Amino acid sequence: MTIEEIKEKLNRDDRFCRYNEMRIDVIRPGYAEAVMKITENKLNGLGIAQGGAIFTLADLAFAGASNAAGFRTVAFTSNISFIRPGTGRRLRAVATEVSRGRRTGVYSVQVFNDDGKVVAHGTTTGFISEEKL
Numbered sequence: 001m002t003i004e005e006i007k008e009k010l011n012r013d014d015r016f017c018r019y020n021e022m023r024i025d026v027i028r029p030g031y032a033e034a035v036m037k038i039t040e041n042k043l044n045g046l047g048i049a050q051g052g053a054i055f056t057l058a059d060l061a062f063a064g065a066s067n068a069a070g071f072r073t074v075a076f077t078s079n080i081s082f083i084r085p086g087t088g089r090r091l092r093a094v095a096t097e098v099s100r101g102r103r104t105g106v107y108s109v110q111v112f113n114d115d116g117k118v119v120a121h122g123t124t125t126g127f128i129s130e131e132k133l
Contacts (some may be wrong), residue, residue, distance in 0.1 A: 001133055002068055003027060009133060017060050020053065024064040031095030032064025037090045049086025054120050058109040061095035062124040066105050072131055073105065073126040074091055080109075080122035088114035095124075105129050 026033040066073035111120040
């Protein structure tokens, strides 16, 4: 499967992200960017992007970066710190591989607003299966 086919598969098959209008925009082994428009249905009671939406966007970027090698990879631990409110027109999550072994990989994920300021920062550890995508 080519890298472009992996990107298409992840965008097509992640029904939750597709339903919530999130998509992988850039993908290459060990790196991915995912984007989300901030719309009315993604706001919390304070009128800013809901933390769960931000976390999901970060998780989608992780999925792109970790699965880009062609093997099914799922998160088994993840943490996120919210730095500033998610405001503006859209958010972009960037996942970068920190370490990849035979069965686990560690990824740093940052979510940015329109101004390029960090909204959230997290780390996800994934389990790499032997199963190809």
